[in-house]
Amino acid sequence: SSSNNATVFIPGCLSWEPGWKAIQSASGNGDVKAILANAGQLVNNADSKENVQKAINAYEEAAKIEPNNVTANRELGLLYFLMAYAYTEKADEKKPLYLKALQCDERVMYDNPEFKALADKGEPVWEACRVLTKNDMYAMYRWYLSLGNCWTDCYSPIGKLINSMWPGRDRKVLERMTEVDPNWYNGSIYFCWAAYYTILPG
Secondary structure, three states: OOOOOOOOOOOOOOOOOHHHHHHHOOOOOHHHHHHHHHHHHHHHHOHHHHHHHHHHHHHHHHHHHHHOOOOHHHHHHHHHHHHHHHHHHHHHHHHHHOOOOOOOOHHHHHHHHHHHHHHHOOHHHHHHHHOHHHHHHHHHHHHHHHHHHHHHHHHHHHHHHHOOOOOOOOOHHHHHHHHHHHHHHHHHHHHHHHHHHOOOOO
16 A cells, blocks of 8 residues: 555456446437537546546536447546546545446447457457557557556555456557557557566566
């Protein structure tokens, strides 16, 4: 735990229901285009925990109307990650946010027909990602970050040992991003490799 006791590591196995399976049926009404436009403005002003939550709420409203809306899920993947990473201290509060980010990114990936075909056959993200393309880089990137940070931020050394398979699975997504475009997003892939080897030097 941290020196101020803000972080309390949680036990158990790291697991979640794939985003494309966890998706809820449409339950809202409204003009999705208008809601997304408003949500985009809220993102521009998302400079605090409160404002990030307002943007999340707006995109969640759009997702209730259109659960598979790629824009809503893409932005929610970013915002839930941001909320966990930057605005949440306790591990047991971070973890569900990281997992929500993962699920939203998985829904974006599922929009790719080739990925969908593999996922529908039961392949997990770290295997099915081999068919993802440059259009899917943001989803892969944030999936990678969300999983990696969840493993790093939320588990004790013993918890990391119990969940020791996850860094290798995460690495497969990083390898796919490297194959697609190693220079993507101003060197972000190289930065990920550096951080990966810093955390897992073995």
